[in-house]
Amino acid sequence: MTYNTLDYAVGDDGVLLLKLNRPEQLNSFTVEMANELVDAFTRASNDDAVRAVVVTGSGKAFCAGMDLTAEGNVFGLDESQWPTMDDMRARLNDPAIFEGVRDTGGRVVLSIFDCKKPVIGAINGAAVGIGATMTLPMDIRLASDKARIGFVFGRIGIVPEACSSWFLPRVVGISQALEWTYMADVFDAQEALRGRLVKAVVPHEQLLDEAMKIARRIATERSAVGIALTRQMMYRNSAQPHPLAAHQVDSLAMFYTSIGDGKEGVKAFLEKRPAQFEGKASEMPSFYPWWE
Template identity: 50%
Template sequence: MQDGFETITLGVEDGIATITLNRPDRLNAFNGAMMRDLVAAFDATDADEAVRAVIVTGAGRGFCAGADLSGGAATFDYDQSGGWNGAESPVRADGSVDYAHPAVRDGGGIVALRIFESRKPVIGAINGAAVGIGATMTLPMDFRLASEGARFGFVFSRRGIAPEATSTWFLPRLVGIGQALDWCYSGRIFGAAEALEGKLVRSVHAPDDLLPAARALAKDLTTDTAAASVSLLRRMMYAGMGASHPMDAHRLESRAIWARGASADAREGVASFLEKRAAVFPDGVSEAWETFEPWFDSPEYR
């Protein structure tokens, strides 16, 4: 798989892609280049049919210490700093702001939404400090595993700003509104044990065991399953979280069963079960999405 990134590394082994945030001298602090690199990395893992799952971790002793604050007090004044993408100012001549302008968009949210759109399962292997965007970028990941030394913080109230990276949608759904408000109101830093108790992370591991545990989970999720099925059900589950009625899920599931029931994967799944052998599923993720993408792109399911 191609690399050439500025702030991350990307490698694939045995069907598992590992994205490593790679600014260890800055505790992998998030900047515009990292935003662009992460979006490109998930584009690459989606396009690579050999990739079955994605692990995201950090180089050195931190996962991601938050936004790069080297720009000083104006870091979050995007009109002054140029925003994450350096686009022209969204401030009109009369001083009003065009909030639909691309330059207004939160860079963390751009990354979080790209992770949300991933066609492969995503596992966060949180090896150290995960603060601000370092914490919120993990929320659209399917599972979060933490090192014993990991530290978390939703510190926006302590920086005089507001939550970002779509965290106000994900965090209450993951941990409950009371826990989300506790962590966000206080902006305090908390450890891996509290993250586990609060259901932010799935499990806590000794530092040397973290990546092996993440890889073992990725293998468990993908070894005996159809890549197309896993990819589609990931999106179906998220669509269900936002549905207003079970009938919405019924409509989408009915379409999915109809379409996938006639697939080569379905024939292989049944045949392998009856013949008591391991399945060899032939369908690729991209092929399956040719049928499903128009549904998911419609307002009904987004």
């Protein structure tokens, strides 16, 4: 796919720098951008040349939310339909539901969630609406001291989208999630830090360097298979009702990593040298994906 709204660049260090690239529109979100983001994260997940992903925005904004200037339903939805929960359960990928009912931001977030590569969000400016919720499945978020963030859906009479009712309480806790979505305010980076939405607030000119530093360390010093398993284990097992489910998965994950990259890791540790991991995320153990 040719990208019109994104800049996709993979460095020799294995880090994909993915930029939202509509700077004159403050990187506002469109259906086209949604489709391109889904493709980009699917592509990155399947590409062994990509070991980690950094997401940021071109220009002065990260993403200013949905482009509300589109004709018709600005969210790209088909108002001739009257979908039910049964439709969502049984016909989720039916073209009529997929194109006319499913939340576009949710499709993007699910593609990030399913990605086998760690994702770092570098929030360089305004991140509002979908610009805020698309960062929630990113594993580590850094904010520029110029960033402003808002879960502003209540201002225009809609609800938080992009699976944020699943992600946001897990990231910041239910009380903080409800406060931010009820109040629908736009807040600064320090408020995001106090609420534990971001790991750190970084001087604007240092933001991308700091994000790339984290990504490079993961990309060059860690097992691709181990990282891919760890990412899905943390997200999926934490949602299980009993720790036995986690025990079942991590027993298999420990078994297969110990006879794979784990052998090199132990040897390198004993020899006091950097490990040279050869495992590929395209060659996962046979039990992966265990949730299907």
